[in-house]
Amino acid sequence: xxxxxxxxxxxxxxxxxxxxxxxxxxxxxxxxxxxxxxxxxxxxxxxxxxxxxxxxxxxxxxxxxxxxxxxxxxxxxxxxxxxxxxxxxxxxxxxxxxxxxxxxxxxxxxxxxxxxxxxxxxxxxxxxxxxxxxxxxxxxxxxxxxxxxxxxxxxxxxxxxxxxxxxxxxxxxxxxxxxxxxxxxxxxxxxxxxxxxxxxxxxxxxxxxxxxxxxxxxxxxxxxxxxxxxxxxxxxxxxxxxxxxxxxxxxxxxxxxxxxxxxxxxxxxxxxxxxxxxxxxxxxxxxxxxxxxxxxxxxxxxxxxxxxxxxxxxxxxxxxxxxxx
Amino acid sequence: xxxxxxxxxxxxxxxxxxxxxxxxxxxxxxxxxxxxxxxxxxxxxxxxxxxxxxxxxxxxxxxxxxxxxxxxxxxxxxxxxxxxxxxxxxxxxxxxxxxxxxxxxxxxxxxxxxxxxxxxxxxxxxxxxxxxxxxxxxxxxxxxxxxxxxxxxxxxxxxxxxxxxxxxxxxxxxxxxxxxxxxxxxxxxxxxxxxxxxxxxxxxxxxxxxxxxxxxxxxxxxxxxxxxxxxxxxxxxxxxxxxxxxxxxxxx
Numbered sequence: 001x002x003x004x005x006x007x008x009x010x011x012x013x014x015x016x017x018x019x020x021x022x023x024x025x026x027x028x029x030x031x032x033x034x035x036x037x038x039x040x041x042x043x044x045x046x047x048x049x050x051x052x053x054x055x056x057x058x059x060x061x062x063x064x065x066x067x068x069x070x071x072x073x074x075x076x077x078x079x080x081x082x083x084x085x086x087x088x089x090x091x092x093x094x095x096x097x098x099x100x101x102x103x104x105x106x107x108x109x110x111x112x113x114x115x116x117x118x119x120x121x122x123x124x125x126x127x128x129x130x131x132x133x134x135x136x137x138x139x140x141x142x143x144x145x146x147x148x149x150x151x152x153x154x155x156x157x158x159x160x161x162x163x164x165x166x167x168x169x170x171x172x173x174x175x176x177x178x179x180x181x182x183x184x185x186x187x188x189x190x191x192x193x194x195x196x197x198x199x200x201x202x203x204x205x206x207x208x209x210x211x212x213x214x215x216x217x218x219x220x221x222x223x224x225x226x227x228x229x230x231x232x233x234x235x236x237x238x239x240x241x242x243x244x245x246x247x248x249x250x251x252x253x254x255x256x257x258x259x260x261x262x263x264x265x266x267x268x269x270x271x272x273x274x275x276x277x278x279x280x281x282x283x284x285x286x287x288x289x290x291x292x293x294x295x296x297x298x299x300x301x302x303x304x305x306x307x308x309x310x311x312x313x314x315x316x317x318x319x320x321x322x323x324x325x
Numbered sequence: 326x327x328x329x330x331x332x333x334x335x336x337x338x339x340x341x342x343x344x345x346x347x348x349x350x351x352x353x354x355x356x357x358x359x360x361x362x363x364x365x366x367x368x369x370x371x372x373x374x375x376x377x378x379x380x381x382x383x384x385x386x387x388x389x390x391x392x393x394x395x396x397x398x399x400x401x402x403x404x405x406x407x408x409x410x411x412x413x414x415x416x417x418x419x420x421x422x423x424x425x426x427x428x429x430x431x432x433x434x435x436x437x438x439x440x441x442x443x444x445x446x447x448x449x450x451x452x453x454x455x456x457x458x459x460x461x462x463x464x465x466x467x468x469x470x471x472x473x474x475x476x477x478x479x480x481x482x483x484x485x486x487x488x489x490x491x492x493x494x495x496x497x498x499x500x501x502x503x504x505x506x507x508x509x510x511x512x513x514x515x516x517x518x519x520x521x522x523x524x525x526x527x528x529x530x531x532x533x534x535x536x537x538x539x540x541x542x543x544x545x546x547x548x549x550x551x552x553x554x555x556x557x558x559x560x561x562x563x564x565x566x567x568x569x570x571x572x573x574x575x576x577x
Contacts, residue, residue: 077408210422213471214406219377221422221475222395267409267455 003264007278011059014285018055019047021289023296053184058288059281060187061179061247064194064239066280067273069254071201074208074269075232076137079262079321082255083240086127086140086233087147088120092244093175094151095119097158100171112174113189113245120241123147127233137215140229177248177303179288190242197239198277200231205270212269250303252310253280259317326353328479328510329374329398333382336366336373336534343369345534346382351479351512356498356505358521358542359514361531362555367514368403370531371481375400386479395423399475403483405468407456413467414452417442420474442473445500447493462489469497473504480504480511486520498524522546522561522570530554542568552576 019035020028026043034043035052068083075081083089099105099115130143155175162168207228210218219225243250257279258272265271284302287309291300329351336344344366351357359367373380375398376387386398399420407416420442421435431439443449446466451459456467469485480501486494498520501511505526515521521528521542528545530538532554538545543561551557551572559572 077406206422206425210419212406212408212411212416213419213468214402214404214408216372216377216402216404217400217406220375220395220398220400220402221419222392223422224391262409266415267411268415269409 003261003275004278007275007282010282011278011285014282014289015055015059018058018285018289019051021292022046022051023292049183050181053182053187054179054288055285056187057179057182057190057246058285060190060194061243061250062253062281062284063277064197064243064280065250065253065284066257066276066278067198067201068236068240069280070258070269070272070276071204071208071232072236072254073258074204074272075211075229076141077211077214079259080255082251083236084148084249084251084254086144086236087123087151088127088237088240089244089249090148090151090155091123092116092120092241093249094155094158095122096174096245096248097155097171100174101158101162101164101167103167109183110185110189113186113242116245117193117241119151120237120244123151123241124233124237127237128230131229131233136225137229140233173301174248175303176301177250177306178291178301179247179284180291180299180302182246186246190246193242194239197235197237197242200235201239202273202277204228204232204235205273208269208273248303250284250306252306252314253283256310256313256317257283259314327351327385328353329512330385331370331374331383334370334373334384335381336369336378337381342534344373344380347531347534347536349529349536349539351510353478353508353510354505355510355527356501356525357510357512358525358528359512359531360516360518360521360528360545365531365554366534367531368483369534371400371483371512371514375481392423395475395477397477398479398481399472399477401468401472401480401482401485403487405461405464407464407468410455410457412453413443413448413456413459413470414439416456416467417470417474420471420476423475423477438476439474442470445473445503446470447496462493465489466493466497469500473500478509480509480513482511482513484514484516486515486517494520518546518559518572519570522568546570 020031030043031047035047065083072081072085073079095118096112096116099112105112126147127143131139159168159171207223210221210223215225258276261275261279262272265275287302287306291302291305294300327350331347331349333346333348334344335342335346347370361367372378374384374386386394417439421431446469448466448470465488472480486497502524504511525542528542529536530545530550538550546561551559556576557572558574558576559570561570
C-alpha cells in the first residue's frame, strides 16, 4: 500500500510537471488558471489542446506498456519478456507505415492510428490461430516471434520500395515514437481500447501468481490456462496496439519497469501488475518531459530517448542479476 | 466414499498407449505408492487422472468442474518450479488459491493452514526467506508444504521425496501417513521401494502403462513382480522396526 501511495503521488507530480513545462514558457499560475477557467486566449488553447492531451497520452501509453510488460513476464515466467514479443507492436507499426506510405495518413487525421489498430487486430488473430487451442506458452512465443519478424520484414519492404523520400523520412521519424503534437482525438481513439486492455490485464493477478509454480501446478489449482492466455493476448493487443497507434513504437518501458519494481512487491506477479502500470506512467511522463527539456528546439523523439536511457539501465540490471546467479 | 476412481483410463501419445486401460479406486485414509520403472507411465497416469491430459475412459477428477477439482485434489508436479523470488510464506499461500474468492484477502483459516503446513515440513523460521535462494531439497519441502496447505481430501504427488536427505524423506512420508490418519488420502509416485514398503498402505505397480498389481506392499513386492517389472532381485524382511526392503542385484 505504501508503494501504491508513492507511485500514485509520483505520477500526479509528473503529470502536473508535464502540464507546466513547455516551449511556450507560461507561468505555473497562469497555466493552471487558463486550464480550468480560461476562455479562448492562446495560453488556454496551449494548455487544453496541446499539453493536456499530451500528458494524458503519456499516462495512458505508460500504463499500457508497463501493465502489458508485467503481464507477459508473469505469464511467461521470464523477466526478459516485453510487450513487443507477441508481435502486436510490430504489426501496429506496419499498419501505420502503410497508412503513411499510401498517403492515407495525410487524407484524414485518424487514418494512421486506425490503420495501426487494424494491424494489431490482424496480428492477434494470427497469433491465436498459430498458437493453438491449448494454453501453452511456448507456442505463443514462437507465434509471436514469427509474426514480429514478418511485420518487420514487410515494414522494411515498404520502406525499400517507397518511391517517395519524404514518406520514408516521415515513416522513420514516426517509428521512433513520440507524443508531440497529439490531440484529444488521439486520446478518445485510444482510450476505449486501452481501457478494455487494462480491465482484462488487471484481472490476471491470481492466475499469474499461481503460475509461479508452473503451468501444471497452476492448472491443478483451478486456473484455466487457455482462458488466461486468451485474456492476456487480448489485453496486451488492445492496450499496446492502441499505444503504438497513437505514439509509435516506444520500447524498454514494458521491459524495464516490471524489472525495477519487482523487488518492491516481493516478486509477486499479481501485485506487480498495478505497480508496473503506475511505474510505466511515471516513466513515460518523465521521458516526455525530458525530451522537452534536453533539446527543446530539435524535436528529440521520445522512443529514442527511452532507448538511450533504457538500454544502459537494462545492462545494469543484467549485471546485477548475473552477480546473483 | 471414493476419492478417485479411474475406469479403463487410456492415454495415447500419437497412437501408442502410454497408459493402457488403467482402473483403480482410492478411498479415504490411504497412502498409496505408485511404483514402476522409468517410462512406465506414472507421471502420465497422475496427470491424466487430474484432467491435465486428454484421456479415454473415465477419470472421476477429470470430470469435475475445474474449481471444485482444485478443492478436492492437490497436485505436486515432478518439475519443481519456483519462477520468482517470492517468500516461502507467499509460495505456500498459493495452496490457498482454490479456497479464496477472486481478489479476496486470506482469512485467519488460510493463515492457519499455511502455518500448519510450514510447521509440518519443518520450515518454521524460513517464512520470510526467498524460496529461490533455498537449496533444492528445501525448495522441495516448501512445495510439499504448498500442497499440504491446499488442505484437499486427496493429494497426488509425483516423486516428492526425490532429492531429499534421508531425514526429510522419512519426515515427508510420515507427514503423508499422518494426513492419511486424518481421513485424507495420498497417491505418491516413488522410486525408493524401501520407503514404499515401509510407509505405504497400498502399492500400485505400473509396467508399460498397465496396472500389473494393486495390493498391500508385501503382496506387490514379490520376487516375481520385481523380476518381471524391474529386473531386480531384492531382500525383504518384516522386523520389529517395520518392513525392510533392499534391492540386491540386476537380473540378467
